[in-house]
Amino acid sequence: MNIGVLGTGTVGETIATALIENGHTVRMGSRTAGNDKAKAWVKKSKKNASEGSFNDAAVFGDLLFLCLNGAYALDAVKSVDPDNVRKKIVVDVTNPLDFTKGMPPRILEGLGNSNSLGEEIQKAWPNASVVKALNTLTAKLMVEPKLVNHGDHSLFICGNDADAKNKVKHFFVDSFGWKPENLIDLGGIECARGSEAYVPFWVSMMQALGTPMFNVKVVR
Amino acid sequence: MNIGVLGTGTVGETIATALIENGHTVRMGSRTAGNDKAKAWVKKSKKNASEGSFNDAAVFGDLLFLCLNGAYALDAVKSVDPDNVRKKIVVDVTNPLDFTKGMPPRILEGLGNSNSLGEEIQKAWPNASVVKALNTLTAKLMVEPKLVNHGDHSLFICGNDADAKNKVKHFFVDSFGWKPENLIDLGGIECARGSEAYVPFWVSMMQALGTPMFNVKVVR
Numbered sequence: 001m002n003i004g005v006l007g008t009g010t011v012g013e014t015i016a017t018a019l020i021e022n023g024h025t026v027r028m029g030s031r032t033a034g035n036d037k038a039k040a041w042v043k044k045s046k047k048n049a050s051e052g053s054f055n056d057a058a059v060f061g062d063l064l065f066l067c068l069n070g071a072y073a074l075d076a077v078k079s080v081d082p083d084n085v086r087k088k089i090v091v092d093v094t095n096p097l098d099f100t101k102g103m104p105p106r107i108l109e110g111l112g113n114s115n116s117l118g119e120e121i122q123k124a125w126p127n128a129s130v131v132k133a134l135n136t137l138t139a140k141l142m143v144e145p146k147l148v149n150h151g152d153h154s155l156f157i158c159g160n161d162a163d164a165k166n167k168v169k170h171f172f173v174d175s176f177g178w179k180p181e182n183l184i185d186l187g188g189i190e191c192a193r194g195s196e197a198y199v200p201f202w203v204s205m206m207q208a209l210g211t212p213m214f215n216v217k218v219v220r
Numbered sequence: 221m222n223i224g225v226l227g228t229g230t231v232g233e234t235i236a237t238a239l240i241e242n243g244h245t246v247r248m249g250s251r252t253a254g255n256d257k258a259k260a261w262v263k264k265s266k267k268n269a270s271e272g273s274f275n276d277a278a279v280f281g282d283l284l285f286l287c288l289n290g291a292y293a294l295d296a297v298k299s300v301d302p303d304n305v306r307k308k309i310v311v312d313v314t315n316p317l318d319f320t321k322g323m324p325p326r327i328l329e330g331l332g333n334s335n336s337l338g339e340e341i342q343k344a345w346p347n348a349s350v351v352k353a354l355n356t357l358t359a360k361l362m363v364e365p366k367l368v369n370h371g372d373h374s375l376f377i378c379g380n381d382a383d384a385k386n387k388v389k390h391f392f393v394d395s396f397g398w399k400p401e402n403l404i405d406l407g408g409i410e411c412a413r414g415s416e417a418y419v420p421f422w423v424s425m426m427q428a429l430g431t432p433m434f435n436v437k438v439v440r
Binding site for chain 2: 101104106107112113114148149152153154156158184185186187190191193194195197198200201202203204205207208209211213214215216217218219220
C-alpha cells in the first residue's frame with residue numbers, strides 16, 4: 001500500500017520504518033521537501049521510501065499517519081489541500097502537549113477538555129476519515145506491541161467512520177501484530193478528548209516506572 | 221481506627237460500609253448533621269457508625285476519606301477548620317467532573333490541566349497529608365478489587381508526604397485487599413492532575429465496555 005507519514009520525529013520515523021519493513025511504500029512528509037531528517041530516513045530505508053512536503057505525502061498515501069508535534073499539527077494539516085485527502089483514512093497519532101511549563105506536561109490551550117486535536121483535524125479535513133489511535137503509548141510499542149506483556153495490552157481507537165475504524169484495526173493487527181481483542185473502540189472522534197488527556201497521566205506513570213516501555217491493559 | 225468519611229453519595233457509602241465491615245468505627249459527614257442519607261446509613265450499619273457535619277467527621281477521624289461531589293468538594297473542605305485536620309492523613313477520592321454539558325464529562329473550570337482538586341484540597345488543609353487515591357475506578361472496586369481479574373489491576377497514588385502514602389498503601393492492602401505490587405506511587409500531589417484528567421477517559425471506556433466493573437493494569 002502507498003502510505004503517507006506526516007512528521008519526521010521519533011514517532012514518524014518509527015512508524016514509517018515499520019511500514020517499510022511490512023512491505024508498504026512510504027512517503028515521509030515535512031514542512032518543506034528536502035528536510036534533513038526525512039532525507040536521512042529515505043537513505044537508510046534503501047527502497048520503497050521517499051520524502052516531500054506534507055502535501056506531497058498526503059497526495060501520495062492511500063492511508064495517512066499523522067505523527068506531528070501537537071503544537072504544530074494543525075498548521076501542518078491546514079497546509080494540505082483538503083481535496084487531496086478526500087475519502088482517505090487518516091490515523092491521527094498526535095497529542096496536544098505543552099512541555100514548556102515543566103512536568104507533567106499540560107494540554108495546549110484550547111485543545112483540551114471540551115475539544116481535542118482529533119476533532120480539530122477532522123474539522124480541517126471534513127472529507128477524510130480521521131481515526132485517533134496509537135497516541136497513548138511509546139513509539140516502539142505502537143508498531144511492536146509484543147515488546148511488553150507478550151503483546152497483551154490495550155489500544156484505544158475512536159473516530160466517526162465505523163468502516164474506517166475497522167480497516168485501521170485490521171491494519172494494526174496485520175502490520176503491527178496487535179491482538180484484535182485488545183483494540184477498544186471508544187466511539188466518535190470526540191472521544192479523542194479522553195485519550196489525549198490521558199497522555200500527561202501516561203507521562204507521570206513513565207516517570208514513576210522509570211521507563212516508557214509499558215502500557216495499560218483493560219481488565220474486566 | 222476512628223475514620224471520618226466526608227460525603228454521603230455512592231462512593232462515601234460504599235467506602236464507609238466497607239470500613240465498618242473491616243472493624244473500623246466510622247463517622248459520615250455531610251453539609252449539615254442529620255442528613256437523611258447519612259441517618260439511613262447509620263441505621264443500616266447498626267454499630268460503629270455515626271453521622272454529623274463535615275467538621276464533625278473531620279474531628280472524629282484519625283484518617284479521613286473525601287468522597288465529595290467535585291463541584292462542591294472545596295466548599296466542603298473549607299467548611300472544616302484546618303486545625304481540626306492537623307497531621308491527619310486525608311485520602312482524597314474526589315474528581316472535578318462537570319456532567320452538565322453532556323458526555324464525555326469535562327473537567328471543572330480552573331481545576332484541570334495546570335491544577336487539580338487534589339492540589340486545591342492540600343492547599344486548603346496545609347497541615348494535613350492529602351493522598352490522592354481510589355478516584356480512578358468505580359466505588360465497588362475501590363473496596364473490593366478482587367471483583368475483577370482476581371484483584372490484579374492498578375491503583376494510582378500520589379501526595380507530598382511519603383510516610384502518609386506508605387500508611388495509606390498498607391491500609392488499602394489490609395482493609396480492601398489491594399495487592400501491594402499494584403499500588404503505583406506517581407509522585408507529589410501535582411500528579412493528581414493526571415489521575416483526575418484520566419476520569420473522563422475512564423467514562424468513555426465505561427460507555428464502550430458497557431460496564432463500570434473494569435480497571436486498567438499497568439503491564440511492562
